[in-house]
Structure formats: C-alpha cells, structure tokens
Amino acid sequence: MNSDAASVPFLQVVGVHKRFTGVHALRGVSLSFQRGQIYHLLGENGCGKSTLIKIISGAQPPDEGELIIDGVSHARLSALESLEAGIETVYQDLSLLPNMSVAENVALTSELAGNQGRLARTFDRRALAQTAARALAAVGLPGDAEFQSTLIEELPLATRQLVAIARGIASEAKFVIMDEPTTSLTQKEVDNLIAVLGNLRAQGVTVLFVSHKLDECYAIGGEVIVLRDGQKMAQGPITDYTKAQISELMTGRQLSNERYRESGYGEEVVLNVSGLTRTGQFADVSFALHRGEILGVTGLLDSGRNELARALAGVAPAQHGEIVLDGKRITLRTPSDAKDHRIGYVPEDRLNEGLFLDKPIRDNVITAMISSLRDRFGQIDRDRAQTLAVNTVKELQIATPDVDKPVQSLSGGNQQRVLIGRWLAIDPRVLILHGPTVGVDVGSKDIIYRIMQGLSQRGIGIILISDDLPELLQNCDRILMMKKGRVANEYQAGNLHEADLYHALLSEAA
Template sequence: MNDEQVADPLLQVTGVHKRYTGVHALRGVTLAFARGQIYHLLGENGCGKSTLIKIISGAQPPDEGEIVVEGKRHARLTPLEALAAGIETVYQDLSLLPNMSVAENVALTSELAEHGGRLARTFDRRELARRAARALEAVGLPADAQFQGTLVETLPLATRQLVAIARVIASEAKFVIMDEPTTSLTQKEVANLIAVLASLRAQGVTVLFVSHKLDECYAIGGEVIVLRDGSKVAQGPIADYTKAQLSELMTGRELAHARYRAHAPEAADVVLAVRGLARGRQFRDVSFALRRGEILGVTGLLDSGRNELARALAGVAPSDAGTIALDGTPIVLSTPADAKRHRIGYVPEDRLSEGLFLDKSIRDNVVTAMISSLRDRFGQLDRKRARELAQRTVTDLQIATPDIDKPVQSLSGGNQQRVLIGRWLAIDPRVLILHGPTVGVDVGSKDIIYRIMQSLSEHGIGIVLISDDLPELLQNCDRILMMSKGRVTGEYEAQGLTEAELYRALLAQAA
C-alpha cells in the first residue's frame, strides 16, 4: 500500500529532510502509515533508518518537512508530545532504568505521559501491578509480585528486551516503533513476539518494525519500506519481494545467498585443542579441536553455555577446569592479556559496552591492541606507524569513513564491527573468536564481514564462530558444534546441512 493509497492514515511523514555535518541523512522522505498495519523498515546501516525513527519519536527535529499525527500537523515533535500522541519506541539500547523494578519500568512511559514528563511522587501500587501483570503476561514473562519487584539491572539482556516490549503494551500506544527488538531473543521468544505483534495489529495498533533479520520480517508479514542513502527506494507488501530483491534494493548491488564456504580446507594441523573445559555451572566437559584455516561454529540456546565458552576462550571469564593447547603447547588464559599474548583475538557480542571506546577515534580503536609494539625508543606512541596501521585497516576492511580521526561512534554498526575486527587482525592472530559478529549489522555489511572471514581462514587463521544465526553458521562454517545445558551435545558437518535440520536438532537438544 503506497502513501497515496492510505485513507485516513494514523501518521504521515511528509517531505522530511535531515542533515548533519557533511551528511544528508534523509532526502525528502514521504510515508503514510495506516492504522492496524505492520511496516518493516529495512536498509543498510547509515541509510537513514535511525534518523527517521528519532524524528517520529521526537528525539530529533527534521530540517524540512512535517509530521502529521491523526490529522494534526507538526513541524517537529518533542518526546513528550510523541508519547502523548500514542507514539512509543523500543530502542535498540532499551532505554530502561536499571535501578527501578520491572513493574516501575513497565509503567514508566504512561506515567510520564500522564504527569507532563514527571514521575509521580508515589505510584498507585495496585494499579501499577495490575497494568504490569497484563503486559508481562502478553510477552510471556512472569506476572507475579516477586518478578514485578525485581530490579531490571539484575535481569539477563533477553529478559530486559521483553520488559521493554511489555512497556509498550502497558502504555496502550497507537504507533509502536521497534528497533531491532529480537537481537537477543531465542527462537521461542521470537515466536512469542510475533504473536504479540499480531495481537497489537488486531487491536488497530500500527507497528514500525526495524530489523536486519529478513526471515522474521516474512514471518510477521505486512508492508516493507526500503531506505537507501536517505531516500525511500521501495514500498509494498513484503510477500511481493524475494530476499535477493530486498538485499539488492538495500545495497544497490546483488549479494550472494548461497554458502560463502566454497570448500572445506585441506587437512591441517590442530591450532587450538580444548579438552574437558569447565566453568562452574555455566559449562563443563567441553572438548574440541580447531584446525588451521577452519571455521568452527558453536551454537545453542541462550542458556546453553555458548556465550560463557566464548568469554573463557578469550580469557575474559576464565575456565576453572580443563586444558587449552595452542599449536600443541599448553597455555593458560586467565586474562584477556594472556589471550592477546598468545595471539588469540576476541570480537565480543556487545561491541558497544565490551569492545569499542566510542568517544575515541577510529585510529585509536584500531591500534589499542598494538600499543606496546608501536612505541618508539623513548616510550612514546609512534603516531606515524599508528596512523599507517589504522589507514591500512580501514582500506583492507572497507570501513566507510572520510577520516580515521573521527570518533568510532560516528560510524554505522557494520563499520564499527569492522573496526573491532581490524583491531585483532593487527596482532596477526593464530585464532580469532567471533562472538555474534553480525549482531545488529545490515545485509551489506554482513556480506563484507563474511568475505573477510573466508579470506582470513584462507590465510590459515582458525576461527571459532559463536552465533545463534543459523543461516550465518551454515553459510560460513566447516563444522558446527551444538551446546545444550553447558555441554557439547552434537557435531555437524555444515556442507549439505539445511537450516530446518539444524533448527530441529537445536530444539531436540534443548528438550
């Protein structure tokens, strides 16, 4: 349904432009959103999706154009005006208050809207509990008093994600924006969210769903809107487009959807041997051998121990039993410095809080792991060598930036991830641990990262790819290890394995 075909739209964006220093982020975007419809907003990082969301939610004003909500015209909206108009946003960073309870967070936006941007000095606890219970039940979370009173900061990331979605339901919003809401959710939780979206749609709520996961978009159904370079390039029923067509619309080029892994590497020496590795109750008796140039996938549900294994192999949260050998020599990984000394690189799942120094330059982020070897004879950083290393990394990994002195937070998610990968390539790694390397990354950047992975393996680097993205594992790996309840429960050759077979195995192991 195109803009001109929407009768009595709930919300319209008309001729919106937004410019930042040197960047024209939105170029005359015009959209109309019908009541009770789901829209998928797709595009590469940097295409203007985040800017559009911020303008609709009142976080930023447009430079030109207007927003029309139920017939009322606005040159701009403030966040409070957006809330009062029934516009609710689940941001990628969740925007929850960690030192408040689950129930208080669920009731937060409705409280702000009702009290002119201020929280009431005292909550009506009975009403708050009733409202929270209904919303929590809708997203599949416990609704009892104990869970409602739990501090949000103590919850795992996936549960916090669901709390943020429950807040939307409690606010009885008319227009809901969900920015990458399934990033940390399991398949079961995603299925539950799809049911929640169907319920919202049936109630006449309009949803703008931002995601890089096309399979989820197809499962949800509805309309698709594609942005590229700040302009709308396509809109229509998502069922009318193939994955290949959407990828080409987003990137402006044709992308591969078959296996990136053309053939398994020839028999090679074992570079990393893990035997009987354990850490408390998180994982135990984990054993595997990684060969030089091999890409070994590790997957499992959130409580399988795969995330904790990644951190142990990087020395971030060391194991307390078992052995690790590198090229046949036993090593101890008690700290990240140990891993770096043995030339084991680690790209963490959360690049923002665990990986990057957001306010530092691209150059500084790239050379961080090499500081000691880039000092001159006076102990000072050799800035020329540092700059050359950073510039070479930017070129080799196709990082889009006009200046390596710009802060890394100015980059899109895909470019930030390549900066992080580039940091560890600078140490000339023997082994690279990639933990969710394409989380929150668009299809174009995924393609580049996958090709980088294949190139690294061809140069003899052993890669452990820890991911819950099944197509990612099947497209890139030689073997895939399945983990469940802290143990390795299965091993599969990726060549010839289908996503349906791998998913069935995942569910069977969990059961």
C-alpha cells in the same frame, strides 16, 4: 471507531528532509501508516532509518516536511508530544534505566505521558505491579514480585530486550517502533515476539519493525518499506518481493545466498579443548579447531554457548579442563592472557563490551597493540599508530574519511569491522567472533563474511558463535550445537539444511 476515522492513516510522513553537516540523511521521504498494520523498515546502515525514527519519536526535528497524526499536521514533535500521541519507541540500545527495577522501567513511559513529562515522587506500587504483570506476561516474562523488583542491570541482555518491549505494551501505545528488537533473542523468544506482534495488530496498534533479518520479516508479514541513501525505494506487501529483490533495493547491487565457504582447512590443530567446565554454565566441552577452519557454535540462550565464548577469551574463565594452543597447554584467566597467546575476541555487545565510542577510530584499532607501539620513552609512536589504523581501515573497507573520527560516528557494520581490525593487529592464531553481524545490514554482512573467509585462508582458526542459522551454514566448515551446557551434536555445514538445523536446535534432547 467509525469507518471514516478508521480509513484515515494514523501517521503520515510527508516530504521529510533532514540534513546534517555534509550529509543529506533524508531526501523528501513520504510514508503512510494505517492502524493495525505492521511495517518493516529496511535498509543498509546509514540509509536514514535511525533519522526517520528519531523524527517520528520527537528526538529530532525535520528540516522540511510534516508529520500528520490522526489528521492533525505537525511541523515537528517533541519527545513528550510523541509519547502523548501514543508513539512508543523501543530503541536498539533499549534506553532502560539500569538502577531501577523491572516494574519501574515497564511503567516509565505511561508515568511520563500521564504527568506532562514528570515523574511522581512515589509510584502507586499496587497499580504499577498490576500494569507490569500484564505487560510482562504479554512478552513471556514472569510477572511475580521477585522478578518485578529485580534491577535491570542484573538481567541478561535478551531479557532486557523483552522488558523494553513490555514497556511499550504497558503504555497502551497506538504506534510502536521496534528498532532491532530481536537482536539478542533466541529463536523461541523470537517466535513469542511474533505472537505478541499479532496481538498488537489485532488491537489496532500500528507497528514499525526495524530489522536486518528478512526471514523474521516474512514470518511476521505486513508491508515493507525500503530506504536507500535517504530515499524511499519501495513500499508494499512484503510478499510482493523476494529476498533477492529486497536486498538489491537496499544495496543497489545483487547479493548471493550461496555458501561463502569454498576452501577447506588443513589437518593441523591450532586449538584443542578438553573437558572445559564452568560450574552452572557449561560442562565437559571438548573440540578441536584446525588451522584455517571456521567452526560454528550455536544453541539457545541457556545452552552455554555465550559463556564458552567468554571463557575462551579469558573474560569468565573455565574452572576445569585443558586448553592446548599450538601443542602447548595454556591458561586463560584474564583477557590479557588470551591476547598474549594471540587469541582475539569480538564480543556480542560491541557498544558496551568492545568499543570506546567517544574515542577516535585509530585509538580503538590500536588498543590491543599499545604496549608494542611505545617508544623508548614509554610514549605511543603516533606515526606507527596512524599507519596501523589507516591500513586497517583500508583492508577492512571501513567507510570513514579520517581515522581521527570518533568510532560512534560509524554505522554498525563499520564499527564491527573496527573491532575485528583491532584483533588482526596482533596477528591472531585464533579469532573468536561472537555474533559478528548482530545489528548489521545485508551489505555489511556480505563484507564481514568475505573478510572472515579471507582470514581463514591466511591460516587463522575462527570460532563463530551465532544463532543466525543461515550465517552458520554459509560460512562454517563444521557446526557444534550446545544444549544444557554440553556439546550435543556436531554437523558438517556443507551438507546441512537450515530446516534440519532449526528442528535440532529446538529439540529438547541433549
């Protein structure tokens, strides 16, 4: 490539506007993307990030403005035109086909782009396997025949995320958009992805990296682009900005990095777990949760932390051990058992495990309370349901004009608060929050953290399952670290430094 061609930006977004009913999502946004550079697209949910991604990837047309690719102007792009131009998008919901194999999913984009948007009746299996093996190796996944033939639906969420990234690499894209790519990844996998990004940059690939995790953005380096209310607030080298400055640009207000946790907890034990075991997942787990305490649980993906959360929620019950709630031994075999004992559970994957996306906010809030909202004829008392939903929206600061709106119309942070509100309706004794701020912007994180602290002050015992170390240190009283299915260490969060917790997390000792 000659120097003149190299100096021309691969992509320019010029004066782009996008309007939806009652919402001006993008307001004259102009951006320039050079080859072989990494750009971090930051902003609160609802700021226009998703709309911008969809316009670049051809999923939506702009109302005004243009896209210039390699010097050629486009008033709009179709999805196929975007692929043919070398633009590949790894969406937050992954967009993988669950009933197809890993290899078939990895090769999907290159097949579509090479055949004018059509898939051949049969794949060249040998070429497909070679392509998949190279791409999978680049993201640290096995490339053997057994793994390549595995159906996507059989893989854990974190592995699916890496497969989706491998698909972008396999297509030899020139411009890769990664929408929250580290949402489900452990720290080791994040470190591996950072190395992958470095390789892409060295090959002249432009990367647009969408994330809410500022530490990762600084570790990756490159430029930062900040959107707020559909407008570009800043663009430049990320090292030119502090975290506080970026947060203020995103939210329009100053946010503190101090600990949210101020008050302690009482001596009363609300939940006591002894010798809890589920074969192959966790073993001999014991701990006590006090009234009003926020207890953090962390560990790598294979540590058993996720499985422990599901066992305490009755989703995948333990086989051995004892659970005592308020001094009485209980059995948790189903989610209904947990609900009946006033144990609430906000799952890690809110879209697939928690919410009914096409249903109204009201219906999502009252789900755990339906039986108590029925009248003597067995019908749901609509007035009581409406009142409960409206009060929940107000208490948890859920941004919506109407509880009749579908929950999918909300931003990620507001969706998460709907889930928390569902369980507050049962007046919980224990609330299990599994990754409560995954895919949530800094402003919404602040609100959720303050809600969490308020709930603990009401005497609710909270178990916070997370691999976000600052989140744990800012909010918890104690932190349990799990390794190889067992509780390896216990820490007092107020006296702990992030670096020490990080090194302990990566240590092989259990």
